[in-house]
Structure formats: structure tokens, C-alpha cells
Amino acid sequence: MRRLKALFAAVFTVGLLVTASPAQGAALPAPIACPDCRHPDLRTSWQWQLSSLPTAPYLNVDMYDIDGFDASAGLVSDLHATKQGRMVVCYISAGSYEDWRPDAAQFPAAVLGRNLDGWAGERWLDIRQYGGPLGAIMRARLDMCKAKGFDAVEPDNVDGYTNKTGFPLTKADQLAYNAWLANEAHKRGLSVALKNDVAQIPKLLPYFDWALNEECFTYEECTTADNGSYGYDQFIAAGKAVMQVEYTLATSRFCAKANAQNFNSLRKHLELDAYRVACRGV
Template sequence: MRLSVIVSAIALAATALISAPPAQAAELPAPVACAGCWKPALNTSWEWRLSSLPAKPYLDVQMYDIDGFAAQDGAIVKALKAAKPGRRVVCYISAGTYEDWRPDAGQFPDEVLGTPLEDWEGERWLDIRAYTGTLGKIMKARLDMCKAAGFDAVEPDNVDGYSNDSGFPLKAADQLAYNTWFANEAHKRGLSVALKNDVEQIPALLPYFDFALNEECWEHSECTTAQNGDYGYDQFVKAGKAVFQVEYNLATSKFCAKSNAQNFNSLKKTYELDGTRTACRGV
């Protein structure tokens, strides 16, 4: 073959590659509607208590977020609601990590257990791509537990494994597929669902989640679209969906005024998530 023909062929192939449309990511499922789900008001007072269950006298807040396994018998959920009519209770579970102290820890197949989380002994990232198998059954059972205990909503933690050293080649598309699946499963059970962190995927996940919960976005300068360019929790507020936000290291003088201006419900807490608490809105 003549050199000129070879060069022409290479040029044509290169042109075809440049002009070809980009590969499309797998299409996400349609959001499952949940007409009866609780939709927290933009301004909702709350407490996040995971180190232990709340004890009397309870705080005069409209929402408590507590550990689902510790409350699975439903007694504390019932007590919290009885103490303040209209109060809602959120069920904390990890949806993206294995925790060796949980009662269902023995159900996780070895092949879905990934890298240990730094500073969190006994916890390992999960291969979320396996949600169509045993992993999905485990998470469905956890959602059933939250529902049976009388919770109104669920807070699935660690749903950003793709942006961490999980031990698996997780992609952004894998995380979107898993998070949307989880949100839809919660809605099928009449539970509202919070988007926990995973800030960069807010634009795609916003239609699926009823409210958001964030840690340290002011410390890391990633709370708003103005800071990030394409994503931010102001997008939740604009959609009429509440944002619950926590800082651990910043002084309240460094973030409360900014949070209030964005209509976020922000708290100053300790990493232990115990009773230590300062609310930016005073409740």
C-alpha cells in the first residue's frame, strides 16, 4: 500500500474518533415517587446523636437522627415521638461500608469487603456494584428494620466510596447507580431518604433524595454552587429540600452566619456525635 494511502486512512480514522459521540453512561432508573414520605421543612431544628441513644429530658427539636440498629426495637423512636407530637426520627445506617460490630456482619460475602477505613477500626468499604445480589438483600433488610421500628426517614452513610480508596475500581457511574437504587428502595417502603455527603453528584441525585446531610462543607469550602461551579447544597434549598449540616472543627463564628444565609440547618458537634451541640439557629 502506498504511503499516501496509509496516511489518508489514518487521518480518516482519527477524524471519525474525534467526531464520534461520547459513550453514554448507563441510564439511571426513574425516581420512585413517595407521596406519603415526610418532607422536612427548610427550617427544621434537629439533633444528630449516634454515640448513644437519647435520654430524657429530650431536646425540644423537630427531628432526631439516631443509630438504626441501636433503636431497632422501636422503643426510643416511640418515646421520642410521644414526647413531642409531630417530631420525626431518622434511621442512621451505613450503606457503603461493612461494620464488624453489626448483628448482620456475618451475612456479607468476603468478595464485597474492601479497604479498611482510615481511623475507623472494624469498618471496610463495600463493593457497591454488587447491590443486585447479596449486598442488596442486606441493605433491603436494613431498610425493613428502619421501617418496622417506626422511623420516618433513613440516613445512608458512606455513599461516596467511588471518591475514596475503596479497594475496588468504583466509578462515578457505579455510585450513581447504587445511590439511586437505594433511594428508590427507601421510597418503596414509605421512608424519606437523605443524601449524605457525595457533594459532587448532587445535580444527578437531587431528584431522588428528599433532603441532605453534610459534614464539614464549610471547612472544605464546598457548600455552595458558587464555591464549586456545578454543585452545591443551595441546589437542595432551591428545590425546596432541607439541608442539615455539621461542622466539627470550625468555630460557630466561622460558619453559622453563612449557613443561616443559605437556609441550612447547621450544628457544631464533636466527632463522637454525643450530646455536645451548638445550633446555629439557636434550637
């Protein structure tokens, strides 16, 4: 969630009340397998660029993670064509409303919560209500990612239960929503990243194909040894890649640790522009 918003906004309207999540109080659904999904290898060079779109000549990296709304199908195709085997990942926010998005008017007032601190035009969502129009909006976003030719999806803001959202979200609510998101991605042949939400890794690991973390070295929460029962080393042990970013730490303070954990770590600017320093040098 620590990324710069687009510099434009759209007027929105509010709609109908929505139904509560059908999964509240129920066991999580079984993970939907996606044997044909493309996912990053444990060691993957990558670029994460959200505040602008990449332009040719592109970096010689194995994976680009870019804004799903802003990117065209042509750009996705070009990124594929200019490096054999390159993955392209579709960034969307799955836990917040953004007032500049073209589908902003579709969000009912009942799902809109508090503003995200520090992020103008963005509000938390009542993720419990994915059984109604909220779920339809998110399915349409995943359909967009698929239609544009993306290989994978990065759903952002999927840790609302740890924030002041305006809703009494619980751990169980977040687990249900995140598992649903992962299964919906797999239905479309898209691999899916678990973005942050580090404390729920043990239960969500079967649903997600790889992970993307912001600042776990800053907050000393990267590994099971740090936390006691959860950590990104659990993704690595399962053969699933970890993409990781630090914003303020010097590379000398985290790169050796990241490489030892087999993380694909970068130093980036907070606005997630084209700047990057890769711990592994590529």
C-alpha cells in the first residue's frame, strides 16, 4: 500500500447496499489449483514500476509488475516480445477504493470506509461484502488483467484487518477474502502474489503462488525466526518466490540478508518510479 497514486481523479457516485460475505464464520474454501499458471522462479530479476509506465528500451529483467489499469494490452505484449519468457504482472488494489479509477462509480457507499492515511482519494473497503457488487468489481478487474494478456496479478491492500478501516474486520474476514481472491485469479489462469499480510502466511501459503513484501527488513519481520510462527522463508521452503522492496534502508543494511534468504530484493523510491537497485545486481 506504500505507493504513489496517479495524479488524476474521477468523480464517483454511490450505489446499492451489498450482501455480507458468504464465507463469514465458515471454513476456507479449498485452494483452486492452477497448473498452467506462470509464476516467477525462486530467483527472478524484476522491476516494480507503478507511478509511470515502462518505455523502451526495457530493462533486461525476468518480470515487470505494472499498473493494470494504466497499461495497455499493447504494452503487455511488447514486454513479452522483447525478452523471451518475461512475465508481466497486473497491479490492482483489492482492498481500497481509488477515486480516479474508471470503475470508481460502481462501488456502493456501503463498502466505503475510512480514508487511507497519507493517500488522497483512497478509502478502505468492507471486504466482508465480496458476495455482492464488491466481488463483481474485483472479478471484473481480474478479467481486465486476463484480457490485457498479463500473466499474474498483484492485489494490494489485502491486510485491512490490521488497519483502522471503519469496519470491524477480523483475521477470519481477511483470510476469507484473500483466499477468494487467489481462487478467482487461478480460475482465470493468473498466478497471484500475497502482498504483505505477513502474519497470515501460514494459512494463505497454499493459495498464493509467490509473495511481494514492502519493508520487512525495516520492520524486522521477514522470517519465522523474527516472528515466531510466520515469515517469508516459508514461501521459499515451499518453492515459491519472494519479491521484496525496501525504501529507506541502504542496500548495505539489507541486501546480504536478502540474498542469504533467497529473496529477490530491490531498493526503490516510495513512489515506485523507474529507479531501482537490485541486491543481486540484475
